[in-house]
Amino acid sequence: xxxxxxxxxxxxxxxxxxxxxxxxxxxxxxxxxxxxxxxxxxxxxxxxxxxxxxxxxxxxxxxxxxxxxxxxxxxxxxxxxxxxxxxxxxxxxxxxxxxxxxxxxxxxxxxxxxxxxxxxxxxxxxxxxxxxxxxxxxxxxxxxxxxxxxxxxxxxxxxxxxxxxxxxxxxxxxxxxxxxxxxxxxxxxxxxxxxxxxxxxxxxxxxxxxxxxxxxxxxxxxxxxxxxxxxxxxxxxxxxxxxxxxxxxxxxxxxxxxxxxxxxxxxxxxxxxxxxxxxxxxxxxxxxxxxxxxxxxxxxxxxxxxxxxxxxxxxxxxxxxxxxxxxxxxxxxxxxxxxxxxxxxxxxxxxxxxxxxxxxxxxxxxxxxxxxxxxxxxxxxxxxxxxxxxxxxxxxxxxxxxxxxxxxxxxxxxxxxxxxxxxxxxxxxxxxxxxxxxxxxxxxxxxxxxxxxxxxxxxxxxxxxxxxxxxxxxxxxxxxxxxxxxxxxxxxxxxxxxxxxxxxxxxxxxxxxxxxxxxxxxxxxxxxxxxxxxxxxxxxxxxxxxxxxxxxxxxxxxxxxxxxxxxxxxxxxxxxxxxxxxxxxxxxxxxxxxxxxxxxxxxxxxxxxxxxxxxxxxxxxxxxxxxxxxxxxxxxxxxxxxxxxxxxxxxxxxxxxxxxxxxxxxxxxxxxxxxxxxxxxxxxxxxxxxxxxxxxxxxxxxxxxxxxxxxxxxxxxxxxxxxxxxxxxxxxxxxxxxxxxxxxxxxxxxxxxxxxxxxxxxx
Numbered sequence: 001x002x003x004x005x006x007x008x009x010x011x012x013x014x015x016x017x018x019x020x021x022x023x024x025x026x027x028x029x030x031x032x033x034x035x036x037x038x039x040x041x042x043x044x045x046x047x048x049x050x051x052x053x054x055x056x057x058x059x060x061x062x063x064x065x066x067x068x069x070x071x072x073x074x075x076x077x078x079x080x081x082x083x084x085x086x087x088x089x090x091x092x093x094x095x096x097x098x099x100x101x102x103x104x105x106x107x108x109x110x111x112x113x114x115x116x117x118x119x120x121x122x123x124x125x126x127x128x129x130x131x132x133x134x135x136x137x138x139x140x141x142x143x144x145x146x147x148x149x150x151x152x153x154x155x156x157x158x159x160x161x162x163x164x165x166x167x168x169x170x171x172x173x174x175x176x177x178x179x180x181x182x183x184x185x186x187x188x189x190x191x192x193x194x195x196x197x198x199x200x201x202x203x204x205x206x207x208x209x210x211x212x213x214x215x216x217x218x219x220x221x222x223x224x225x226x227x228x229x230x231x232x233x234x235x236x237x238x239x240x241x242x243x244x245x246x247x248x249x250x251x252x253x254x255x256x257x258x259x260x261x262x263x264x265x266x267x268x269x270x271x272x273x274x275x276x277x278x279x280x281x282x283x284x285x286x287x288x289x290x291x292x293x294x295x296x297x298x299x300x301x302x303x304x305x306x307x308x309x310x311x312x313x314x315x316x317x318x319x320x321x322x323x324x325x326x327x328x329x330x331x332x333x334x335x336x337x338x339x340x341x342x343x344x345x346x347x348x349x350x351x352x353x354x355x356x357x358x359x360x361x362x363x364x365x366x367x368x369x370x371x372x373x374x375x376x377x378x379x380x381x382x383x384x385x386x387x388x389x390x391x392x393x394x395x396x397x398x399x400x401x402x403x404x405x406x407x408x409x410x411x412x413x414x415x416x417x418x419x420x421x422x423x424x425x426x427x428x429x430x431x432x433x434x435x436x437x438x439x440x441x442x443x444x445x446x447x448x449x450x451x452x453x454x455x456x457x458x459x460x461x462x463x464x465x466x467x468x469x470x471x472x473x474x475x476x477x478x479x480x481x482x483x484x485x486x487x488x489x490x491x492x493x494x495x496x497x498x499x500x501x502x503x504x505x506x507x508x509x510x511x512x513x514x515x516x517x518x519x520x521x522x523x524x525x526x527x528x529x530x531x532x533x534x535x536x537x538x539x540x541x542x543x544x545x546x547x548x549x550x551x552x553x554x555x556x557x558x559x560x561x562x563x564x565x566x567x568x569x570x571x572x573x574x575x576x577x578x579x580x581x582x583x584x585x586x587x588x589x590x591x592x593x594x595x596x597x598x599x600x601x602x603x604x605x606x607x608x609x610x611x612x613x614x615x616x617x618x619x620x621x622x623x624x625x626x627x628x629x630x631x632x633x634x635x636x637x638x639x640x641x642x643x644x645x646x647x648x649x650x651x652x653x654x655x656x657x658x659x660x661x662x663x664x665x666x667x668x669x670x671x672x673x674x675x676x677x678x679x680x681x682x683x684x685x686x687x688x689x690x691x692x693x694x695x696x697x698x699x700x701x702x703x704x705x706x707x708x709x710x711x712x713x714x715x716x717x718x719x720x721x722x723x724x725x726x727x728x729x730x731x732x733x734x735x736x737x738x739x740x741x742x743x744x745x746x747x748x749x750x751x752x753x754x755x756x757x758x759x760x761x762x763x
Contacts, residue, residue: 021124022056024116025049025085026139026151026160029107029132034154035087038098043091044107046114047156050080051144060119063088065105065112070121073103085157109133109373134374153267167192167260167268173216175273175289177342181217184275186210188260192267196258199225200291200438202270203259210258218278219252219439226440227629229298231305232363237316240362241402241632248628251441253277255291257334272334272349274436276342284621285444286345286433287338288398290367292352294438296331304329304354305365322360329353335369337382337433346382349375355397357524362402364443364630368450370395384447385429387421390458398435398445401626403545405519408633409642410623411615414446416516416544418611422602423508426459426540432619443626444619451540456529466532473526473574476500476537480573483580494584501577502536503587507594509539510578514555515603515658517650520546522559522574523567548646551653556665588666595662596672599655608651610686613694616643644728652683652698684745688759691736695747695756697725705749709735709758712742723747735760 026047028034037043046063050056057079064072076096080086087101094104107114109132116125127148130138137154141147142161151166172185186194194210195203227246235242254275260268274289297305308321321329333352337345351370354360371380371394380393401410414430421427428448435442449455453464474480479500486493513521525543530536560579561570581587601607624636633639656675663671683696695707702725709718717738725731735743735758743758 021052021118022058022061022080022116023049023051023125023140023144024114024127025143026137026155027090027107027114027127028135028137028154028156030109030134030136032134034135034137035156037089037091037102038100041091043089043093043102045156046088046090046103046107047139048080048086048088048116049140049143050082050084050086053082055079055081055084058086058119062117062121063103064115064117065090065107067113067115070115070117070123072105075101087156131373131378133376169194169258169260169268169271171271171273173275175275175336175338175344175347177276177338178216179278181215181277183213184216184256185213186258188268190260190262190267192260192262194258194260196256198254198256198439199294200255200257201293203257205261205264214256216254216275216277219254220249220279222249222252224250224440226294226298226438227442229306231322231365232361233307233311233313233316233320237313238361239317240359241364241408241630243363244631246629247631250629251436251625253289253436253439255289255436255439257291272336272347274336274338274439276338283434284340285618286340286431287436288433288445288447289336289338289436289439290333290352290442291336291438292331292333296333296352297437302331304331304352317358317361320361322354322365325353330370332375333369337384346380348377348380350377350380351375356400356403359400359403362400363632364400364402364445366400366403367398367445368395369398385431385449387429388449388458392458393450394454395450395452397448397450398433399430399448401444401446402630402632403543405546406549406646409639409646410444410633411619411643412548412647413542413544415612415615415647416512416547417541418615419602419608420508420512420541423512423541423598424502424505425509425512426455426505426538428542432622434622441625441629443629444622451527451542453529455540462531467529468532468535469527469529471527473522474528474537474577475573480576483576487583488580488587489583489585491584491586494581494586497581498587500536502538503590505538506577506581507591508598509541510559511591511595511598512541514559515598515654516544516547517550517553517555517654518544518547519549519553519558520569522578523569523571526574548650551650552657554661554665556661592662592666592668593672595658599658599673603655603658605652605655605683606685606687609648609683612643612647612651613686648696682747682754682756684756684758687756688761691738691760692732692734693758694730694732695745696728696730698728700752701726702747702749702752705747705752707733708746708748709733710744710746711738712744717743 028045031042031044057077058075059077061075062071062073064070066072089102090105090107091102092104092106093102095102112129114127115123118124132138137151138148139151139160141149143159167188167190169186169188195205195207196210197203197207224246227250230243232243256273257270259266259270272291295302297303300308304321306321310319310321310324312319330351330353333350335350336347339345351372353368355366355368359366371377383391384393384396404412417427417430431447433445433447435445453467453469456462456467457464488494527540528537558570559575561575562572564572623639627633659671659673659675682698685694705723706721707723708716711717738760740760745756745758747754
């Protein structure tokens with residue numbers, strides 16, 4: 001009782017009734033079940049309240065949702081009793097029959113201003129726009145006061161006074177990172193009983209009672225639970241990494257869900273909070289906490305993480321609950337995003353689905369997060385991606401680390417996206433994050449853009465409804481028919497085609513896919529878009545998990561294949577455009593020149609290795625915990641080896657292999673890119689640098705070598721003798737004491753003599 005008295009004392013001024021006039025007292029913008037109109041429809045509604053002691057005739061009063069049209073809907077001669085209520089259905093039916101009033105407008109669920117005017121056209125009340133969920137109303141508490149609140153239980157034609165007010169619960173600490181354990185206390189507006197759970201499930205009156213406090217402490221000694229649930233078929237049935245029971249106790253954090261109840265009915269929202277205590281907060285990446293009912297993920301019938309009822313042992317690679325798609329396989333979730341410093345980026349309810357293709361069979365799923373008005377917030381209002389200026393997302397993806405072909409280095413796609421971001425192609429930005437599900441460590445995921453019309457909208461400022469988006473390879477039927485029926489060696493025909501595609505974008509896109517030897521393309525992993533009205537097709541670069549596998553792979557043969565028996569990876573339909581454009585000399589010359597330019601810049605080995613080191617350094621501190629959770633990769637040493645053997649090796653040698661492929665395919669006498677193919681081909685990177693760089697010895701062992709560095713005047717600025725390096729061994733050099741400029745690095749032994757140009761800058 002003291003809580004209620006205190007509450008009403010604090011807000012007494014706010015609860016003072018308005019002056020003696022009619023008021024908008026409550027309204028609902030998305031009526032799904034509260035009250036029906038005479039036609040059996042669940043229409044929006046507005047409640048008018050008469051706080052006076054006299055009956056009021058509303059003849060010629062008006063109400064509107066448009067400030068520029070104040071007399072939008074005019075009341076007939078109806079009366080409202082003293083301290084009485086009147087319901088208007090905002091149905092857009094514009095009628096008064098059978099005692100029901102229907103306006104000529106509806107209320108937007110996103111919110112719009114409502115204005116009430118008297119019969120002399122004076123504004124007597126108004127309420128600003130407010131976003132509301134399904135069956136949620138917004139009303140004055142108590143009736144006629146200045147205090148507005150979202151009402152858990154709507155009250156059309158009755159009082160908004162407690163107990164109809166939705167209870168609000170306040171905690172002594174917010175979600176976040178904490179150095180030490182602490183007692184968490186609660187306080188609420190009403191004295192309803194508060195129940196809580198710690199496992200992600202929605203609290204009920206059968207849950208734990210939140211008494212005076214809950215002790216929040218490290219969860220290191222809590223046994224594994226969710227990570228012991230198989231999230232795939234057996235490895236013998238799959239090509240992707242299958243679930244393995246963790247051999248270690250994975251990290252745990254505290255996820256708290258709570259709500260108040262009275263007489264068995266919930267009287268508050270469900271609150272979801274996440275606490276990381278002590279060493280649990282020691283992550284080098286942002287942390288995402290996902291909290292949802294366990295059955296949403298692990299139930300045999302409806303769980304989206306398990307093989308479940310939809311698994312067919314005869315088709316293990318393509319069946320299971322995790323392959324199910326659509327709205328009915330979206331589950332509600334609460335997401336909290338913490339920066340690596342422990343600050344909350346955002347915290348809200350959302351929807352979650354599995355994402356991707358065949359990798360759905362893998363133990364760790366790619367996930368797609370949806371912001372929807374039905375969940376409370378229509379956007380994720382946060383700068384999710386570090387290299388984007390955009391701060392409003394409808395959806396985004398959390399990409400699994402288990403999509404890579406061949407070696408398990410986790411970063412192929414992120415690396416390729418980083419390398420090509422200066423090209424004339426649309427690409428994905430990325431942000432690696434640590435994910436927890438219902439308080440249990442779920443490993444590294446890579447947060448990326450969701451590729452759809454909304455992506456085009458925020459990248460190119462094109463309205464999503466004005467964009468045509470294709471989720472497959474080139475299928476513009478009229479243009480395909482033109483290409484199939486016309487010889488593109490003719491410049492007139494060629495000009496017709498490039499009037500309908502962004503040819504510079506297509507060239508950069510094709511070169512990027514081909515340079516990285518993406519085998520799972522072009523029949524797969526192709527997306528393109530154009531403006532519906534007079535737009536040219538543009539291609540989006542994504543999913544390079546099948547790249548980097550063979551430095552010598554001839555992508556010209558791959559991307560010009562014309563075999564009707566092939567459906568994947570390079571069906572005739574998917575290679576049609578490139579094959580036919582190559583018949584035109586103008587396109588061919590443009591393509592060759594652009595490839596040479598990119599080999600000399602973007603695809604220059606030192607530049608790419610700098611990108612590789614930068615990205616590997618972001619992931620490296622978190623790899624061991626990830627391995628403990630998923631047994632993938634096998635070990636930190638295996639991961640480091642994969643970085644070197646697959647990625648470094650490919651980036652060092654691919655440019656020369658591509659040069660040879662180009663010369664042979666086009667039968668060229670010369671090509672504007674030279675590469676040295678000596679037996680001993682070493683690397684020096686990053687270059688340019690700020691005085692610190694790495695010399696990497698490659699194919700031969702060096703014994704008793706000397707390193708000397710000179711400036712452009714020939715002055716010796718650094719010398720080291722007796723240097724011995726094994727094959728592929730690296731040596732760090734620190735020249736931070738030198739001024740900005742160009743230097744010459746020379747390494748010499750009995751078998752090797754090499755010179756590298758070094759650029760020291762302040763970039």
